[in-house]
Amino acid sequence: MTANPAPTETVANGATEHVRSYYAATAHPAPERPALPSDQRTQVCIVGAGFSGLATALHLLERGFDVTVLEAARVGWGASGRNGGQLVNGYSRDLDVIEKRYGEQAARDLGAMAFEGAAIIRELVARYDIACGLRDGGVFAAMTRRQLAELEEKRASWEAFGHGQLEMLDAETMRNHVATDLYVGGLYDGRGGHLHPLNLCLGEAAAIERLGGTIHEQTPVTWVEPGSPAVVHTPRGTVRADWVVLCGNAYLGDTEPRLRDRVMPVSTQVITTEPISSERLERLLPAQTCVEDCNYILDYYRPTEDNRILFGGGTIYGGTEPADIIGKLRPNLARTFPELADCRIDYAWSGNFALTLTRIPHMGRLNEGIYFTHGYSGHGVTTTHLAGRLLAEAISGEPERFEAFARLRNYPFPGGRRLRVPLTVAGAWYYRAREKLGL
Numbered sequence: 108m109t110a111n112p113a114p115t116e117t118v119a120n121g122a123t124e125h126v127r128s129y130y131a132a133t134a135h136p137a138p139e140r141p142a143l144p145s146d147q148r149t150q151v152c153i154v155g156a157g158f159s160g161l162a163t164a165l166h167l168l169e170r171g172f173d174v175t176v177l178e179a180a181r182v183g184w185g186a187s188g189r190n191g192g193q194l195v196n197g198y199s200r201d202l203d204v205i206e207k208r209y210g211e212q213a214a215r216d217l218g219a220m221a222f223e224g225a226a227i228i229r230e231l232v233a234r235y236d237i238a239c240g241l242r243d244g245g246v247f248a249a250m251t252r253r254q255l256a257e258l259e260e261k262r263a264s265w266e267a268f269g270h271g272q273l274e275m276l277d278a279e280t281m282r283n284h285v286a287t288d289l290y291v292g293g294l295y296d297g298r299g300g301h302l303h304p305l306n307l308c309l310g311e312a313a314a315i316e317r318l319g320g321t322i323h324e325q326t327p328v329t330w331v332e333p334g335s336p337a338v339v340h341t342p343r344g345t346v347r348a349d350w351v352v353l354c355g356n357a358y359l360g361d362t363e364p365r366l367r368d369r370v371m372p373v374s375t376q377v378i379t380t381e382p383i384s385s386e387r388l389e390r391l392l393p394a395q396t397c398v399e400d401c402n403y404i405l406d407y408y409r410p411t412e413d414n415r416i417l418f419g420g421g422t423i424y425g426g427t428e429p430a431d432i433i434g435k436l437r438p439n440l441a442r443t444f445p446e447l448a449d450c451r452i453d454y455a456w457s458g459n460f461a462l463t464l465t466r467i468p469h470m471g472r473l474n475e476g477i478y479f480t481h482g483y484s485g486h487g488v489t490t491t492h493l494a495g496r497l498l499a500e501a502i503s504g505e506p507e508r509f510e511a512f513a514r515l516r517n518y519p520f521p522g523g524r525r526l527r528v529p530l531t532v533a534g535a536w537y538y539r540a541r542e543k544l545g546l
């Protein structure tokens with residue numbers, strides 16, 4: 108099978124069905140939710156049905172709010188339904204970097220919330236009985252001594268915030284998790300894990316509806332008119348709402364000009380092998396944990412419930428899709444597991460996450476009542492769920508924890524639309540060159 112030949116999907120160019128991914132092929136049956144047919148009134152209108160939008164909706168419904176979710180395509184169509192499925196604790200930048208940039212208080216505030224997203228996912232899966240193949244345990248893999256030393260610092264910093272399920276691995280104990288010669292060691296995180304992200308999205312959507320919330324698919328929001336109430340415009344109707352939460356992340360495009368240059372879409376690709384024998388899988392990934400390496404442009408992989416290896420990697424700034432995804436990722440798979448060099452690849456796809464200049468998520472308020480969250484910079488499975496809870500707290504009149512993120516300064520990408528990609532590529536080249544030179 109070849110990679111999905113479609114050009115880069117954006118809501119703007121009209122792709123409205125799931126990409127041809129392993130996840131779409133193995134998703135639980137879900138209803139098609141009709142487009143918004145006419146003008147409506149609600150308390151909270153959420154734009155985007157990825158993890159950010161779904162988690163915000165669920166937390167608000169649990170607090171008794173009336174909620175309507177508008178999704179341009181399908182539930183989980185964006186990054187949330189096509190990612191690596193890895194529950195990664197913490198943020199895209201370590202707490203020491205956050206402290207250097209934003210100060211001690213910010214590091215303390217964010218550190219106290221660094222493991223909450225994964226806990227929320229486990230709570231939701233249990234409370235709403237969501238079948239999404241959740242498995243505990245993830246590994247950060249070090250390819251150099253320097254990376255291993257950084258993992259040791261991460262362990263110390265996370266333990267200081269109360270994380271008690273961490274274990275440093277040397278080259279030998281690393282082999283209890285992954286049979287490859289690539290790594291000098293790693294860090295095991297018992298509170299990490301992995302799951303089928305599209306099935307988590309679909310389970311959360313079903314829970315939203317059970318709690319009385321409404322979801323309209325195939326409903327692109329074209330404009331949010333500030334006011335009291337705000338008016339959310341779509342092709343066939345409007346939604347008047349006391350609060351609006353923008354959760355379009357890398358796919359929001361030009362919907363809200365004030366957010367346009369605050370994040371940059373970046374694509375990353377995923378392939379899935381043919382099913383392999385249980386013996387082979389147990390040999391290659393003995394503990395069934397997920398793995399991500401510590402490189403600037405990282406590889407991430409995990410076993411699936413039906414004995415495949417799902418392998419992701421690569422980044423393309425600007426969010427375009429490479430013509431040959433398998434050709435791009437097969438060498439990385441073969442470098443990790445030489446015996447899989449020639450195995451059949453059944454699925455290959457691409458998706459966009461939203462990068463901020465600082466790699467710290469960007470949350471805030473645009474007008475009275477209009478909130479947003481985005482920019483998890485590649486580590487969003489857990490942080491989206493935290494963001495959902497924080498937004499629900501803020502809308503309920505308890506903004507303190509939301510403010511801990513909202514007051515962190517976000518910078519627009521230098522160079523504007525035209526130059527931001529080449530400038531970021533140059534920056535990434537610099538960091539990768541340092542990595543290769545061991546600097």
Ligand SMILES: Cc1cc2nc3c(=O)[nH]c(=O)nc-3n(C[C@H](O)[C@H](O)[C@H](O)COP(=O)(O)OP(=O)(O)OC[C@H]3O[C@@H](n4cnc5c(N)ncnc54)[C@H](O)[C@@H]3O)c2cc1C
Nearest residue numbers: 155157158159179185186187190191193328355458487488
């Ligand atoms: C290939 C890939 C692998 C990844 N792997 C991991 C991983 O293993 N672990 C991890 O932690 N993170 C990973 N990430 C990042 C993670 O998936 C994202 O950070 C997270 O899913 C973002 O969720 P979201 O809800 O904010 O955005 P999305 O899931 O992208 O959802 C945004 C939704 O908003 C909708 N939308 C946009 N504009 C409009 C509009 N105007 N009107 C209506 N709807 C609109 C879109 O259609 C979309 O469905 C990965 C990302 C990708 C792309």
